[in-house]
Amino acid sequence: MAEIKKENIKHIARLSYLHLSEKELELMQNDLNDILDKFQKLSTIDTENTLPTGHPSDVFSEMREDKESESLSKDEVLQNAPNKNESFIIVKPVLD
Known part of the structure; x- marks a missing residue:
C-alpha cells in the first residue's frame, strides 16, 4: 500500500510557502493517507x-425567462x- 511520507508533505508545503508545525504535518499526513486509502479502495471496484x-x-x-430592466x-x-x-x-492594476 502506498503511503505519503512526511518529507513529501514538507516539500510541498515549502513549495506552497506554507509553514506547518509538527502537529499539522502529522495531521496532514494522516488525512492524506486516509484519502489515498479511499482512492485505492475505489480502484478495486469492478x-x-x-x-x-x-x-x-x-x-x-x-x-x-430573461427579464428586461432599465440600466444606468x-x-x-x-x-x-x-x-x-x-x-x-x-x-x-490587477496584474503587475
Whole structure:
C-alpha cells in the first residue's frame, strides 16, 4: 500500500510557502493517507459492465425567462465612480 511520507508533505508545503508545525504535518499526513486509502479502495471496484455517466440522475437545468430592466446611464455610472478620466473609469492594476 502506498503511503505519503512526511518529507513529501514538507516539500510541498515549502513549495506552497506554507509553514506547518509538527502537529499539522502529522495531521496532514494522516488525512492524506486516509484519502489515498479511499482512492485505492475505489480502484478495486469492478466497473467492467458499468456505463459512464455525467450525472447520476436525469436532471436538466431549468432555464428562467430573461427579464428586461432599465440600466444606468453613462453619466449615472460615472457619477458613482471614485476615480475617472473623461468617460472612463480608472481602476487599480490587477496584474503587475
